[in-house]
Amino acid sequence: MNIEQLLLAVLTYGCLYSVMTVSLNLQYARGGMINFGTVAYFAAGAYAYAIFTQEPPSGLDQYAFGFNSPWWVGFIAAGVAAFLFAIVTGWPTLRLRGEYLALTTFAFAEVLHSIFLNERRIGNGSVGLSNVNRPDFSWIGMSDNYGFAGAAILLLMFTAFLCHRILASPYGRAIDAVRDDETAAEAVGKDIKRLRFEIFVISAVPVGFAGALYAMITTLVSPGLFTAEVTFFVWIALILGGEHTIKGAIFGTLALILFEEVVRSFNFETVRSAEIAASVEHIMTGIIFIMILRWQPFDRFTKKEAVQ
Amino acid sequence: MKNVKKRSMLLNAALMSTALASGTLSASAQEVTVGVLVPLTGELGEFGKIVANAIQLGVAEINAAGGTSCGDIRTVIADTGGSPETGIREASKMIESEGAVAVLGPTSGVMVALVDLAKRSKTVIMSPYAGTITLNELGGDYVYRTVSSDLGDGAASGLWLKDQGYESVAFLVQNEESTISPAQVARTTLEDAGIELTDFVVYNPGQPSYQAELISVLSHEPDAIYLAGGQESGVTVIKEATAGGFEGEWLFTADLAVPEIFDAAGADLLNGRAYVEFADADNSLDEYKAFEALHIEKAGGEPGPFAANSFDMINLIALSLEASGQCSGEGINSVIRNVADGEFAVSTFADGKAAVAAGEDINYEGASGPLVFDESGTVAGAYTIQAAEGGEWVNTKFYPASSFE
Numbered sequence: 001m002n003i004e005q006l007l008l009a010v011l012t013y014g015c016l017y018s019v020m021t022v023s024l025n026l027q028y029a030r031g032g033m034i035n036f037g038t039v040a041y042f043a044a045g046a047y048a049y050a051i052f053t054q055e056p057p058s059g060l061d062q063y064a065f066g067f068n069s070p071w072w073v074g075f076i077a078a079g080v081a082a083f084l085f086a087i088v089t090g091w092p093t094l095r096l097r098g099e100y101l102a103l104t105t106f107a108f109a110e111v112l113h114s115i116f117l118n119e120r121r122i123g124n125g126s127v128g129l130s131n132v133n134r135p136d137f138s139w140i141g142m143s144d145n146y147g148f149a150g151a152a153i154l155l156l157m158f159t160a161f162l163c164h165r166i167l168a169s170p171y172g173r174a175i176d177a178v179r180d181d182e183t184a185a186e187a188v189g190k191d192i193k194r195l196r197f198e199i200f201v202i203s204a205v206p207v208g209f210a211g212a213l214y215a216m217i218t219t220l221v222s223p224g225l226f227t228a229e230v231t232f233f234v235w236i237a238l239i240l241g242g243e244h245t246i247k248g249a250i251f252g253t254l255a256l257i258l259f260e261e262v263v264r265s266f267n268f269e270t271v272r273s274a275e276i277a278a279s280v281e282h283i284m285t286g287i288i289f290i291m292i293l294r295w296q297p298f299d300r301f302t303k304k305e306a307v308q
Numbered sequence: 309m310k311n312v313k314k315r316s317m318l319l320n321a322a323l324m325s326t327a328l329a330s331g332t333l334s335a336s337a338q339e340v341t342v343g344v345l346v347p348l349t350g351e352l353g354e355f356g357k358i359v360a361n362a363i364q365l366g367v368a369e370i371n372a373a374g375g376t377s378c379g380d381i382r383t384v385i386a387d388t389g390g391s392p393e394t395g396i397r398e399a400s401k402m403i404e405s406e407g408a409v410a411v412l413g414p415t416s417g418v419m420v421a422l423v424d425l426a427k428r429s430k431t432v433i434m435s436p437y438a439g440t441i442t443l444n445e446l447g448g449d450y451v452y453r454t455v456s457s458d459l460g461d462g463a464a465s466g467l468w469l470k471d472q473g474y475e476s477v478a479f480l481v482q483n484e485e486s487t488i489s490p491a492q493v494a495r496t497t498l499e500d501a502g503i504e505l506t507d508f509v510v511y512n513p514g515q516p517s518y519q520a521e522l523i524s525v526l527s528h529e530p531d532a533i534y535l536a537g538g539q540e541s542g543v544t545v546i547k548e549a550t551a552g553g554f555e556g557e558w559l560f561t562a563d564l565a566v567p568e569i570f571d572a573a574g575a576d577l578l579n580g581r582a583y584v585e586f587a588d589a590d591n592s593l594d595e596y597k598a599f600e601a602l603h604i605e606k607a608g609g610e611p612g613p614f615a616a617n618s619f620d621m622i623n624l625i626a627l628s629l630e631a632s633g634q635c636s637g638e639g640i641n642s643v644i645r646n647v648a649d650g651e652f653a654v655s656t657f658a659d660g661k662a663a664v665a666a667g668e669d670i671n672y673e674g675a676s677g678p679l680v681f682d683e684s685g686t687v688a689g690a691y692t693i694q695a696a697e698g699g700e701w702v703n704t705k706f707y708p709a710s711s712f713e
Contacts, residue, residue: 002405009397059445117483117512127485130420130442144428145404220392220421264398267406268385271360275348278387 006261008149012217014257015152019159019210020234021241021249023203026163029243030172031199032179034102037089037109038234041082041204043226045211047116047123048081049074050221053133063129064121071135075212082208083201085112090200094193109231117223128222132215148217155213159206160246166202175199240292259288338379340635342367342625343402343411345395345418348387351538352415354566358612359413359436360385365606366622366657373658376626378635384408392421403429409637410625413618416440416486419451426450431637432625432644436617436676437562439587441489447685450641454617454624454676455587456689456709462490463712464691465534465559465585466497468705472557474531476504480521480545483512487536487561494534506530513541518548526552536561539569546573562586565613567700575699584701588692589616589676590708595655599675620674624648627660627672647672648679648687677709 020038027033052074054066069077093104116123123129137147166172177185178192186192215221233256241252263281268274344363346356364383371380384406386398395418402408403425410432414422419438423446426433432450439458443451469477477498481491488510498505506528511521518541525533526549535545535558542564558581560569565584589596599619603611611619625640627647632639647660650671654660663670672679679687688709694701 002401005401005405009400013397114512125485126483126488127440127442128420131423131446134424145400218393218396218421219424220417222392222417224417225392261397264386264401265405269383271348271357271364271385274360274385274387275357278349278389 002265006265008145009261010254010258012145012149012152013261014254015149015156016210016213016217017234017237017257018156018250018253019152019206020230021237021253022156022159022163022246023207024234024238025243025246025249026166026203027200028238030167030175030179031196031203033094033196033200034098035105035200036102036228036231036235037105037107038207039226039228039230040089040105040109040112041085041207042211042214042230043109043112043116043223044081044085045078045208046215046221046226047129047211048208049078049212049215050123050129050132052077054129061124062120062127063124071133071216074133075209078208078212078215079205080208082204082211085208086201086204090197090204094196094200106228106231109228113223113226116226123221123223126223128220128224130220130222132219132221134216134219148213151213151216155206155209156250160250162206163203163246166199236289240289242296255292259285338375339382340376340378340380340629341382341384341402341406341408342622343399343406343408344383344385344413345388345398345402345411346385346413347390347415350390351540352390352563354539354568355437355612355614356387356413356415358615359618361607362436362603362611362615362618363412363622365603366619366626368606369602370622370626370657373656373661376629376635376661377633378409378629381622381626388414388418390415390417392417396421396425399425399433403431409629409635410434410640412436412621412625414438416442419443419453420446423447423451426637429637430641432640434621434625436614436621437587439490440486442485443686444684448681448683449685450637452644452681452685454620454674454679454687455614457684457686458486458490459493460490460689460712461561461585461587461691462493462495463497464587464689464693464707465490465561466494466501467707467711468583468585468693469494469498469532469534469559470501470503471705472532474503474557476506476528476530477532477534478507478525478528478530479505479509479534480518480525480537481508481510481534482537482541483510484538487563490561491534491536511537511541513538515541515544518545519552521545522549522552525549526554530556532557532559534559535564538563539566539572543569543572546577550577556581558582560584562613565694565701570696570699575696578696579698580696582696583704584694584696585691586613586694587617587689588613588706589674590690591692591703591706593673593675593677595673595675596677598655616675620672620676620679623657623660623674624672624679626657627654627664627670630661630664631670645681648681 027035052067052069055068056066089108237253237256242248344360346360348356367381388395399411412434416438419435420442422433427450434452436454481487507525509521565586628640628644631647632643650669652668653671653673655673660670690709691707693705695704
């Protein structure tokens with residue numbers, strides 16, 4: 001087991017997914033909105049980044065647009081795409097509550113997935129956009145692995161800071177008030193619809209940025225990468241870490257990624273052992289979920305922090 | 309006294325661990341690591357196992373012949389489950405933690421995702437079944453495959469449908485690049501031959517039923533259905549089409565070329581009326597016969613689809629290590645084309661090793677056929693058609709690469 005490699009993978013993917021968990025925490029634990037379509041904003045960001053940075057189509061390509069822009073233009077476009085998609089999906093759905101909102105956001109994510117899969121002029125359909133451009137970190141003397149781990153940490157810090165500032169402000173208390181009792185909040189003059197809509201849209205932007213970073217790391221954007229599994233992963237991480245606190249959301253995600261990486265860090269030199277390990281990983285994941293949900297160690301830790 | 313004993317025990321323990329550590333280091337210094345990155349779980353899990361086992365068979369033969377000049381080959385095996393993200397994470401670990409000089413066995417989606425990593429880390433990646441047309445443009449430098457492009461599968465399917473003399477054919481194609489690209493080539497062949505194309509339906513997998521897609525197809529009563537789909541969707545389509553009254557013949561693509569299909573769909577629905585097309589080795593070659601005999605002897609059965617292509621991959625890597633004199637991906641990449649297309653023909657690692665030592669410019673003739681890489685790092689393909697008979701796939705027709713010139 002190479003500890004350095006393991007830590008880099010945990011930091012890169014852990015921080016990347018934590019951006020989504022922290023955003024979901026803002027929407028769900030603080031805003032009271034159940035969003036089962038998180039992956040859609042992630043995908044919108046990744047596709048926007050790839051389309052803006054991709055070279056114009058040639059040869060066997062079926063996509064219609066490739067703007068060959070620098071990576072930072074694609075990165076900004078990713079945030080804008082997630083922002084716009086949140087406006088389009090948030091406007092009609094946020095009047096709904098509870099499981100109705102959950103189902104509608106899930107449906108929107110499936111619609112977007114289906115569009116990416118079937119409309120080949122956007123992103124080559126099921127083939128996807130490959131060899132996606134990525135920034136070069138060599139000019140600061142850093143390898144790609146360290147560069148992307150650093151970028152993921154910075155993006156998570158930005159997201160956590162943004163969420164912390166929002167929630168610590170009077171605006172954040174208004175959001176809490178809307179979640180706790182909409183009627184009471186409305187009675188004291190809070191515009192519930194606007195508050196819910198704003199928080200929904202604001203929290204989608206970092207997810208779009210995370211999508212761009214994901215596209216840079218994988219250098220591939222295809223519908224197969226953006227399935228409901230991503231949404232469920234983020235939800236599981238949030239529940240594992242304990243809702244309501246930013247630290248809980250981050251700890252839950254890092255713990256989940258750490259577990260995956262530790263299991264994968266063992267080397268298998270026979271086909272049979274690799275096959276058994278692949279099956280055991282799923283069983284072990286299930287058992288650990290049950291254990292964590294039973295004792296909720298991260299939840300207790302974050303509550304203790306909150307009390308202090 | 310006790311303290312002295314304790315100290316001496318500690319010293320002994322330290323010396324022993326140092327000796328063990330140095331032993332491990334000297335052992336690892338005589339090994340060269342190759343990553344095997346295959347889907348052991350998921351829809352393509354059956355193929356992944358065939359590929360990984362064939363590579364292991366090749367490694368055993370190479371090590372039995374004295375190993376490479378870099379030492380014995382050691383494999384590190386990981387499951388991708390078909391996911392590109394997992395593929396990148398596992399391949400990074402293999403290259404950066406384990407020092408793998410090559411990563412063998414990824415499927416199409418994973419191969420495409422690994423192109424950038426392969427070039428950046430100067431590590432060869434090679435697949436025995438990634439036919440994706442995306443690699444027609446991206447492959448060639450550090451990226452190779454011992455199978456032809458999917459476009460060749462389409463040409464072979466089209467040729468078979470034409471040879472069968474069908475008057476009308478319907479196409480049912482899963483919405484994936486690896487199925488749509490060959491289907492489009494097969495469609496062109498049929499149109500050129502004047503065969504009626506009753507439907508060209510692209511469907512999304514993962515549905516509980518495909519009745520909606522089948523309504524139009526069955527209403528036109530085609531002589532045959534070309535089904536390019538995965539195992540999960542394919543089984544449902546076969547059952548529902550038969551229940552809907554389809555009495556014609558089937559031509560399946562490679563994903564259904566597994567014996568499990570007879571249990572899953574029911575042998576009665578397939579026997580005598582189903583065929584499957586896949587890229588295959590030329591069974592008439594002496595190299596293939598030798599490999600087949602070896603497989604039967606060591607693995608205890610006939611080689612499965614892509615087994616010969618997988619066996620060839622590891623031999624090419626080992627011979628390239630030998631020919632380059634370097635124990636790195638860069639060394640392999642610099643000579644692999646010459647090793648596959650030199651002047652002195654060899655068909656085993658042992659012969660190749662001896663020829664390299666004698667200063668010969670070797671040409672590895674593989675079990676899957678003559679391996680000559682084109683610009684995109686792809687070899688020319690040969691294809692087999694098998695028929696469903698008595699609950700198993702039986703060879704019916706072989707199209708050598710020359711059939712498509």
